[in-house]
Amino acid sequence: xHLSLPxxxxxEAGRFYEGLLGTPPTRSFPGYTHFVTPTVNLALTAAxxxxxxxxxxxxxxxxxxxxxxxxxxxLSVAGFAVQTEESTRCCHSLQTKVWAVDPDGRRWETFxxxxxxxxxxxxxxxxxxx
Numbered sequence: 497x498h499l500s501l502p503x504x505x506x507x508e509a510g511r512f513y514e515g516l517l518g519t520p521p522t523r524s525f526p527g528y529t530h531f532v533t534p535t536v537n538l539a540l541t542a543a544x545x546x547x548x549x550x551x552x553x554x555x556x557x558x559x560x561x562x563x564x565x566x567x568x569x570x571l572s573v574a575g576f577a578v579q580t581e582e583s584t585r586c587c588h589s590l591q592t593k594v595w596a597v598d599p600d601g602r603r604w605e606t607f608x609x610x611x612x613x614x615x616x617x618x619x620x621x622x623x624x625x626x
Contacts, residue, residue: 497536499554501602502543508599509540515570516556516596516604546600553603560608561592567606568594588613 503509510529514520517538523530527542536556558564568578571594579595586593593607 498539499536500539500541501600502546503540503598503600504543504546505599506540506542511574512571512576512596512598513538513540515574515576516567516606518566518570548601553605555605555607558606558608561610564592564594564606564608571596583610585613 501509506527506529510521510524513529513531517531517533517536519531519533521529522532529540531538531540556567558567564580568580571578576596580593581595582592584591584593589609590611590613591607591609593605595603595605597603
């Protein structure tokens with residue numbers, strides 16, 4: 497997947513995404529920072545202003561609960577606030593996740609799905625991801 501995101505604080509955003517992705521930038525130039533992982537190609541470009549919708553969020557699914565903890569720790573050490581949810585029903589599944597917000601207000605979840613439910617348990621089971 498490739499994402500290109502405008503950011504108002506390039507250096508701070510670089511620290512956030514290094515913590516989120518677990519890798520330093522591949523390239524960095526004035527006004528541009530680039531990360532490449534096996535699954536994500538992320539370009540950050542300097543912008544004067546960024547508009548982020550309150551309802552939007554992004555996510556990274558990881559292979560186990562331990563990987564959620566690793567991301568939580570990296571972001572915490574980098575100075576970003578995190579919120580952990582353990583064994584929560586969300587989006588028709590049982591998940592453990594950590595939420596963090598990038599410097600421009602984009603909400604990111606790193607999550608592990610412990611159980612995928614095909615039939616909703618109740619209305620709240622699908623509303624937590626918005």
